[in-house]
Amino acid sequence: VSRFEGVPMAPPDPILGVSEAFKADKSDLKLNLGVGAYRTEELQPYVLNVVKKAENLMLEKGEYKEYLPIEGLAAFNKATAELLLGADNPVIKQGLVATLQSLSGTGSLRLAAAFIQRYFPEAKVLISSPTWGNHKNIFNDARVPWSEYRYYDPKTVGLDFEGMIADIEAAPEGSFVLLHGCAHNPTGIDPTPEQWEKIADVIQEKKHMPFFDVAYQGFASGSLDEDAFSVRLFVKRGMEVFVAQSYSKNLGLYSERIGAINVVCSAPGVADRVKSQLKRLARPMYSNPPIHGARIVANVVGDPTMFGEWKQEMEQMAGRIKNVRQKLYDSLSAKDKSGKDWSFILRQIGMFSYTGLNKAQSDNMTDKWHVYMTKDGRISLAGLSLAKCDYLADAIIDSFH
Numbered sequence: 001v002s003r004f005e006g007v008p009m010a011p012p013d014p015i016l017g018v019s020e021a022f023k024a025d026k027s028d029l030k031l032n033l034g035v036g037a038y039r040t041e042e043l044q045p046y047v048l049n050v051v052k053k054a055e056n057l058m059l060e061k062g063e064y065k066e067y068l069p070i071e072g073l074a075a076f077n078k079a080t081a082e083l084l085l086g087a088d089n090p091v092i093k094q095g096l097v098a099t100l101q102s103l104s105g106t107g108s109l110r111l112a113a114a115f116i117q118r119y120f121p122e123a124k125v126l127i128s129s130p131t132w133g134n135h136k137n138i139f140n141d142a143r144v145p146w147s148e149y150r151y152y153d154p155k156t157v158g159l160d161f162e163g164m165i166a167d168i169e170a171a172p173e174g175s176f177v178l179l180h181g182c183a184h185n186p187t188g189i190d191p192t193p194e195q196w197e198k199i200a201d202v203i204q205e206k207k208h209m210p211f212f213d214v215a216y217q218g219f220a221s222g223s224l225d226e227d228a229f230s231v232r233l234f235v236k237r238g239m240e241v242f243v244a245q246s247y248s249k250n251l252g253l254y255s256e257r258i259g260a261i262n263v264v265c266s267a268p269g270v271a272d273r274v275k276s277q278l279k280r281l282a283r284p285m286y287s288n289p290p291i292h293g294a295r296i297v298a299n300v301v302g303d304p305t306m307f308g309e310w311k312q313e314m315e316q317m318a319g320r321i322k323n324v325r326q327k328l329y330d331s332l333s334a335k336d337k338s339g340k341d342w343s344f345i346l347r348q349i350g351m352f353s354y355t356g357l358n359k360a361q362s363d364n365m366t367d368k369w370h371v372y373m374t375k376d377g378r379i380s381l382a383g384l385s386l387a388k389c390d391y392l393a394d395a396i397i398d399s400f401h
C-alpha cells in the first residue's frame with residue numbers, strides 16, 4: 001500500500017480553480033469572470049506592446065542566464081522602489097528602503113510573512129473583511145496569526161469606515177495592518193484620501209505597522225502616481241512600512257512572477273540589516289528570483305520612450321475596464337425592473353466588481369448562464385467585453401431575483 005494513502009485530495013483553489021472549471025465548460029456562451037487577468041475586447045490575453053519591444057531588445061543583446069543575487073536584479077530593485085515611492089523620495093536617497101525582488105506579489109507577501117514570524121512572533125496581522133482569497137493561506141502557512149478588520153458594508157455596498165477604524169484601534173499595539181494600496185480585492189472599494197489620512201492617524205497612534213499590498217499600481221486609475229497615493233502618504237509621515245509589489249497586472253507579466261518586497265525603515269543602518277535578514281529567509285525558500293521579468297521591468301522603466309508607452313497602455317487597459325463598468329451598469333439599469341440601485345458598480349475601482357451575489361446565486365450564474373466567478377460574488381470586469389454586457393446583465397438579474 002502507498003505511503004501517501006493518508007493524503008486527502010485538496011479542494012480546488014477558490015480563485016484559480018474557477019479557471020479550471022471554465023476550461024472544462026464546452027458551452028460557447030461561457031464567460032470567465034474569475035481570475036483577475038486582463039483580456040481584450042475580443043476576450044483574448046494581452047501582451048503589452050512595450051513588453052514585446054523590451055523582449056526583442058533583450059534577445060538582440062543575448063544576455064546571460066547566470067544566477068541573480070538573492071535580492072534580485074539591482075536595476076529592477078532601483079526601478080521598482082522609485083516607481084512605488086517616486087524617484088525623488090527622500091527615503092530612497094537616505095538609504096532607508098530595503099528592496100528585494102521576489103516571486104511576484106504572492107512571493108513578496110510570503111517572504112514578509114516569514115520575516116514577521118521570525119522577528120515579531122507575538123504580533124498579529126489584521127486583514128480586511130473580505131480580502132484577497134490567498135491572504136489567509138499565506139499567513140496561515142507562515143504561522144503568522146491574523147484577525148479581520150471590518151471593511152465591506154453590504155447595506156451601503158461601500159466601505160464600513162467606522163468599523164474599520166474601530167477594529168484597527170482595538171487591535172493590540174504593534175499589530176501589522178494589511179492594506180490594499182489601491183483597487184481593493186475583491187470589493188473594488190478604496191478609502192478616500194481623507195479616509196487614508198484617518199487610517200494613518202490611528203495606525204500611528206497605536207504604533208501599528210502598515211503593510212501595503214500593491215498589486216494594481218497604475219491599473220486602478222490608469223496613473224502610477226495616483227495609485228501610489230496611500231503608500232506615499234504613510235511614508236511622508238515618516239512611518240516604517242512594508243510594501244509588497246506585483247507586475248502581474250499593470251505590466252501583464254502574470255506568469256513571469258515578478259514583484260518585490262520593500263521595507264521603508266526610519267534609520268539607514270536598520271534598512272541594511274532588514275535586507276540581510278530578508279535575504280537569509282529567501283535563500284532556503286527559493287534561493288534567488290527569475291531574471292526575465294526583472295529585465296523587462298528594468299528595460300521598460302529605464303527607457304523614457306518605453307516608459308511613456310507603458311503608461312499609455314496602462315491607461316488604455318484601465319480605460320477599457322471603466323467602459324465595461326459603465327456599459328454593465330447601463331445594461332442592468334435598462335433591464336432590471338425591480339428598481340434596484342446598481343450605481344455601486346460605477347463607484348468601485350480596478351479589475352473587480354463585488355456584486356453582492358451570494359454563493360447560491362453565484363452558483364446559478366455558473367450552472368445556468370455559464371458565467372464563471374468567485375463564490376464571494378466577485379466578478380472580474382477585466383474578463384468582460386462590451387459585447388457581453390447585455391448577456392451578463394440578464395444573468396445577474398436572473399440570479400438576484
Ligand SMILES: Cc1ncc(COP(=O)(O)O)c(CN[C@](O)(C(=O)O)[C@@H](O)C(=O)O)c1O
Nearest residue numbers: 015035036104105106132185213215246248
Ligand atoms: C490583492 C492581491 N495581492 C496579491 C496578488 C498576487 O498576485 P501575483 O502573485 O500574481 O503577483 C493578487 C492577485 N490576485 C488575482 O488577480 C485574483 O484575485 O484573481 C489572481 O492573480 C490570483 O492569484 O488570485 C491580488 O489581487
